[in-house]
Amino acid sequence: MENNGKVIPIHAEPYGRSRQAGEAQDVLSHLVEDFEDNPASMQYFYDLFRRVYCHGEEVPHRGMLVGTTCIQAPEELIYAFGATPMRLCNGSYHYDQKGADFMPSKSCSLVKATLGMLSAETQIPKVGKPDMIVNPTTCDQKKKSSAMIGGMGYKVYDLEFPNVKESEASRVYWQRSVRQFAAELRTLTGRKLTRKNLKAAMEKTGRAQAAFRTLHNFRRKSPSLLLGKDAFLVTNAYFFDDIERWTLAVEKLNEELAQREKAGFKAVQSKAPRVLFTGSPPIFPNLKLPLLIEEAGGVVVADETCSANRMLYDMTAVDEWLVNDMVDSLADKYLKPCTCPIFTKNEDRKRRLLALMRDFNADGVVYQAFAGCQVYEMEYRSVAEEFNRMGIPMLYVETDYSPDDKGQLSTRIEAFLESLKNRKKQRA
Ligand code: SF4
């Protein structure tokens, strides 16, 4: 640990010179300046991250603020009660080190950074103190974070999440949990859940999801119209940006991609290896692996992670537009398609990966596991066995938020991409 275990006083100096801002600035400069032909409409997102992460601008919100620590917290319910959801999962190495001051060193970087940020006096993104933090009881580290977050003076709500998803009992259990969550939000906000406000909230998230799906579908094109580093930045902005502004910005980006397609534009060379990204989620400013892949001449064309595809792809299917049925449909949307490896069995994840490989014409897979994340580490074996059987090349990378392994990772990624290129040539 740096500074012999002392907490780095980022609040004691002007924010612009803080380590956190410096880290974000480095990644943004690299992401914007070291790549050619960035879409003009990405400027909205570059500016947004600069304002929030590098200049410490406050992120406004409407109504009460409900922090979430995982995608399993149904955001439609939060919007329906007139509150704003804010995903608190953090990707900063600075906060990761801060979290390491009081968490076991073997904890996953995501959890350490999130708790490190919550414990800091100057928090970036500057969202203000959440009126409540909803912590779905998913992996063990998330579960055990609850008491720690509570100890920092936050109001924490444990949203009970089942460990299996196939059984009817787990479905019923989860539906009950989601209804209890709605009751908790009612107590918090003093508002009532109605068919009208829930429908409006579902429409708001539905429009954002539709914009995301269009963007996602543009990434099927070969050669690619957009780099994965930009796609990850867009979905990372969803964590804290105003949902309506975010949707408009993505719709604008989609229009530009449609023009790029018409004009026969190529964001990368035709022979660039197409990579499917899976595993522990890339969260700004930790876009280390996607950036290394694209610097080395590959392109991330799709992902199966909870900071992008898994967060926005699956839509709610409502049978009956009555409040109770709508809440149950929402619960189903958050359980059935979830491919996080926290479940005892997870055949769906392999199925989804295979479908993405096929639909996005990917040449290989990069599997990121954060050191200390047992579920991703353990599930790797069964994914690798299946992929080996099918002859799909996969690179497994165990890493964390530290920049120290960049050199070694870059060599491994270059070798992997080279093998994908050779394979492509042989097949041709
Ligand atoms: S990895 Fe799984 S448990 Fe962790 S934040 Fe993502 S969806 Fe939630």
Ligand code: SF4
């Ligand atoms: S990466 Fe692993 S340990 Fe970290 S939050 Fe996700 S499931 Fe939990």
